[in-house]
Amino acid sequence: MRIEKTSFYNNPFAGLFIRTNNKITLLPKNAPEKLERQVEKVLHTRPVRIYVDQSPLLGVFAALNDNGCVLQELSEKHEQNVLKGEGLNLCILKNFSPGINILTNSKTCLLNPEISAADAKRIGDCLGVEIVRQRAGIKTVGAVNVVTDKGLLAHNETSEIELKYLEKFFGVRGLVGTTNFGQAYNGFSVIANNHGALAGITTTGIEMQRIFEALGG
Numbered sequence: 001m002r003i004e005k006t007s008f009y010n011n012p013f014a015g016l017f018i019r020t021n022n023k024i025t026l027l028p029k030n031a032p033e034k035l036e037r038q039v040e041k042v043l044h045t046r047p048v049r050i051y052v053d054q055s056p057l058l059g060v061f062a063a064l065n066d067n068g069c070v071l072q073e074l075s076e077k078h079e080q081n082v083l084k085g086e087g088l089n090l091c092i093l094k095n096f097s098p099g100i101n102i103l104t105n106s107k108t109c110l111l112n113p114e115i116s117a118a119d120a121k122r123i124g125d126c127l128g129v130e131i132v133r134q135r136a137g138i139k140t141v142g143a144v145n146v147v148t149d150k151g152l153l154a155h156n157e158t159s160e161i162e163l164k165y166l167e168k169f170f171g172v173r174g175l176v177g178t179t180n181f182g183q184a185y186n187g188f189s190v191i192a193n194n195h196g197a198l199a200g201i202t203t204t205g206i207e208m209q210r211i212f213e214a215l216g217g
Contacts, residue, residue: 001150001217002042002196005203006035008056012180012200015188016059019099021066022106022149022193024048024086028056044195050082059188063098063142064088066106067128070098091126093119099187103141104129105149107171112139132169137162143187149194150216153177153186175214179203 008017008031018039019026025045027036036047052061053074061072068089071080075092084090093115101112104127111120113133124131137158138144144155145166152174154163167174179189180200189200192215199211211217 001212001215003208003212003215003217004038004042004196004198005201005208006038006191006198007201008035010201012202013185013188014198014200015185015191017056018191018198019058019062019064020045020191020193021064022195023066025191026050026058026062026064028058030056038198042196042198043191043193045193048082048086050079052079058099059191060097060099063102063104065104065109065127065129068126070102070123070126072097089126089128091122093123098142100140100143103136103145103147103187105147105170105172107149108132108169110134110136110141110166110169112141114139136166143185146186146190146192146197146211146215147172147174148192148215151175151214153179153190153192153211153214155186156184172216175210177207177210177214179207179211181207 008014025039027047029049063070070091073094103110109129111133120131146153154176156178158176180202191198
């Protein structure tokens with residue numbers, strides 16, 4: 001597994017702007033060419049340039065795995081068609097930002113418990129995974145955790161009991177940690193898949209090693 005530091009126009013919270021699975025990486029239309037090349041090299045994916053609701057905040061407004069993508073309700077039809085053209089199932093989520101409230105790999109998916117049972121079923125059908133609505137210490141599970149099919153980087157205040165539950169649920173080994181010099185928002189600081197990971201430029205060397213170990217490096 002390869003890991004490198006990155007940014008989005010010097011913003012270390014690159015995960016606010018980028019979403020990936022194991023095949024494609026969603027990049028804002030205005031992303032620099034250097035970032036596109038880095039995605040190809042580290043994540044081994046094909047970059048897809050897109051906005052959601054004409055916004056570059058893809059990490060907030062979208063959540064995806066290899067089967068499908070969940071978009072927020074204000075996404076536009078032509079944006080949805082781009083994702084359908086990539087062979088992804090599509091689900092529109094009202095009242096919640098998918099990237100903040102959904103944590104998924106290709107096996108299972110954890111949701112903010114405030115998401116309704118009906119919406120949870122639609123999300124599960126879209127992503128093709130088992131769904132559980134439960135907080136992982138914090139309700140906004142997608143903002144503070146990162147999961148792949150190989151590992152889990154959990155919020156640094158996740159208890160040992162919660163971590164063991166998450167490991168069993170996602171079927172991976174995990175570690176707690178921080179990113180970007182002690183920040184707890186791992187989901188907005190790290191973009192990861194089964195091939196590699198990109199972490200914000202202010203992430204320390206110790207944090208980089210922790211991310212590498214947590215995500216199966």
